[in-house]
Amino acid sequence: MKATMVSDTVKHYPVLLNEIISIITPQHGGTFIDCTFGQGGYTKKILNYKNTRVIALDRDEQSKKIAEKLIDKFENRLIFKNKKFSQLNSLKLKNEDVRAVIFDLGYSFTQIKDPEKGLSFYSDGGLNMQLGINNFSAKEVINNLDAKELEKIFKYFGDEKEAKKIANQIVVERKKKNIDTSTLVEIIEKTKRKKNFKVHSATKVFQALRIFVNKEISELIYGLIAASKVLKKNGVLAVVTFHSLEDRIVKYFFKSLSENKSISRYVPKLEQPKTLFKMLEKKPKIPTEKELKENISSRSAKLRYVIKKDNFYDFETDIINKFEYLIEIENFGNKL
Secondary structure: OOOOOOOOOOOOOOOOHHHHHHHHOHHHOEEEEEOOOOOOHHHHHHHOOOOEEEEEEOOOOOHHHHHHHHHHHOOOOEEEEOOOHHHHHHHOOOOOOEEEEEEEOOOOHHHHHOOOOOOOOOOOOOOOOOOOOOOOOHHHHHHHOOHHHHHHHHHHHHOOOOHHHHHHHHHHHOOOOOOOHHHHHHHHHHHOOOOOOOOOOOHHHHHHHHHHHOOHHHHHHHHHHHHHHHEEEEEEEEEEEOOHHHHHHHHHHHHHOOOOOOOOOOOOHHHOOOOOEEOOOOOOEOOOHHHHHHOHHHOOOEEEEEEEOOOOOOOOOOHHHHOHHHHHHHHHHHHO
């Protein structure tokens, strides 16, 4: 998971940038954590305000070069770590005055176009999809997991309706030769009964493989938990999602920790358990018409945010149990 996917131009567009800035209010100073540094769009904007400091993370090693330029420009007000955001706890930030933690779960133009990463079905590179700090590639997944496992990956991570048929055909074809990007696309196109001319036939399978290879579900879940712990009172946790599965996880996490479930209205407030967050807006923020004209790739973006109510570090959440079935699917990769 990385910084924002951009349209097919050289210019980088941080999605929902104005909305993010209005929510986290860097004009008041403080420390901010950018969990998906990418091209540095959010970080640069934050550091333009005086008395701000950013701790940025990114699993993609290539982001380090961009970060180094910003470190020089902003006189060491930026700390960059080549880490996954699930590793946020390893930074020992308990005593930091963290005013906001930001996640942008999209992808950058440079990542999409990088043939070595192999994220696109138009890519001339290998069937890779590793964004950094990975254990296996998409090629290993396609050529080694069994049909039932592939079916679950395509169904639950890509919402692919013909997951079973595609998985079975992959197993048949790989007996003849190792499957690469072009072969996989060919299998999908031949297998799918209904064609959607607005969306490429391989889109959902490639999304599913990318999520699986990078363990994006568990990364998001553990990243949200870690971020919630390091935030201080009145700090903001903001997440930009790009597909329904991500949004469902974020929405559940925020909602479940912002309200008391099954608490009678007759129970005195003093006896009711604390909630971690305050949710000011139930509906997500989406790009304006102006932003959509500048960057069509922002069309599926949704921004949700919550405010931490108090300075407590330990809290209980059932999010891991809620989405355990997805984490179990990710664990298929342990055999690779």
